Amino acid sequence: TQRSITVLPGDGIGPSIVAAAIKILDAAGCQFQYDYADAGLSALEKYGELLPQTTLDLIAKNKVALKGPLTTPIGGGFTSINVTLRKHFNLYANLRPVVSFAGTQSRFENIDIITIRENTEGMYSGAGQTRALDNSSAEAMSIITHEGAERISEFAYQLAVKEGRKKVTIVHKANILKSTSGLFLEVAREVALRYPQIETNEMIVDAVCMNLVMYPERFDIIVTTNLFGDIISDLCAGLIGGLGMAPGANIGKEVAIFEAVHGSAPDIAGQNIANPCSVILAAIQLLEHLNMQDQAELIRAAIKKTLAQGKTITQDLSGSASTTEFTDAIIANL
Ligand code: NAI
Numbered sequence: 001t002q003r004s005i006t007v008l009p010g011d012g013i014g015p016s017i018v019a020a021a022i023k024i025l026d027a028a029g030c031q032f033q034y035d036y037a038d039a040g041l042s043a044l045e046k047y048g049e050l051l052p053q054t055t056l057d058l059i060a061k062n063k064v065a066l067k068g069p070l071t072t073p074i075g076g077g078f079t080s081i082n083v084t085l086r087k088h089f090n091l092y093a094n095l096r097p098v099v100s101f102a103g104t105q106s107r108f109e110n111i112d113i114i115t116i117r118e119n120t121e122g123m124y125s126g127a128g129q130t131r132a133l134d135n136s137s138a139e140a141m142s143i144i145t146h147e148g149a150e151r152i153s154e155f156a157y158q159l160a161v162k163e164g165r166k167k168v169t170i171v172h173k174a175n176i177l178k179s180t181s182g183l184f185l186e187v188a189r190e191v192a193l194r195y196p197q198i199e200t201n202e203m204i205v206d207a208v209c210m211n212l213v214m215y216p217e218r219f220d221i222i223v224t225t226n227l228f229g230d231i232i233s234d235l236c237a238g239l240i241g242g243l244g245m246a247p248g249a250n251i252g253k254e255v256a257i258f259e260a261v262h263g264s265a266p267d268i269a270g271q272n273i274a275n276p277c278s279v280i281l282a283a284i285q286l287l288e289h290l291n292m293q294d295q296a297e298l299i300r301a302a303i304k305k306t307l308a309q310g311k312t313i314t315q316d317l318s319g320s321a322s323t324t325e326f327t328d329a330i331i332a333n334l
């Protein structure tokens, strides 16, 4: 029987880069059946809501989804759809790998870093958001639980073991955020003790930023809280050619949603110039999640070859090809 996956084309550049990824999955012989669903601005226009129940049902049905970026309208009291999705399906682990490809014109050559970001708590818990009526002050609550810190740390160390990696860096700000970041650090340390074969180090988030830019080779797996992970993973994308090269998996016990790290890029939407690699690499993560390693490797090799040839690549990578030309070049290299 054919495996079904749920596809959310999303907003802005989403539909074009998701279409590119689907074309490549098909060309690689994956034989998926796709259940398309709306979310974000496109859903708001069609159904009057950002995240329709039918979309949630389709994600729950197939357990895996490939998702384009979603635009959350600013103002109007909308909470982020991404945050809502992650909380709804309890997608507690956000796995964001960055790997260098030759030909991307980036500053470094041998980057291979995975940021494991806690995806449901911390500053993005959504709790206690208030604003004084006269705008004189605003508050938001950061929440760290022992359970949340433990399961994300376990996730990071288990990944290290599974992928034969050497080191986990626990990233925190426990010197200032003593209660929240302090608890996270303590729990992560406890988990680290269960994995003596993996080297552990601890680093304050500011120092991480400096070190990532100067000595990225010192990092292997990073595990951290929600806000720090969000920021650090964009920094990491900058080490390997930008947001167009950065995928992310949102993983829970039941459901997993694969997407780009970036947003809907309204500044370049509708021009057929976005780099589709972010979503194609997310599709590779999806294949690995489904234990379809052969197809995953096939597609990765085709991306690698296309980038190395350097002829048909998009503008963000200093090329001049369109999204569709780049996609077709990857397919030709499959
Ligand atoms: P963005 O990530 O959409 O864009 C930042 C910059 O990177 C822009 O200059 C854009 O053109 C460029 N860029 C992003 N992806 C690219 C690609 N594949 N190829 C070439 N260039 C690319 O961030 P921005 O503009 O702050 O956010 C736009 C919207 O996206 C907002 O509504 C935001 O809420 C939403 N968003 C959604 C996310 C998601 O669905 N996971 C994540 C982040 C933002």
Ligand code: MG
Binding pocket: 230, 231, 234, 261
């Ligand atoms: Mg982000």
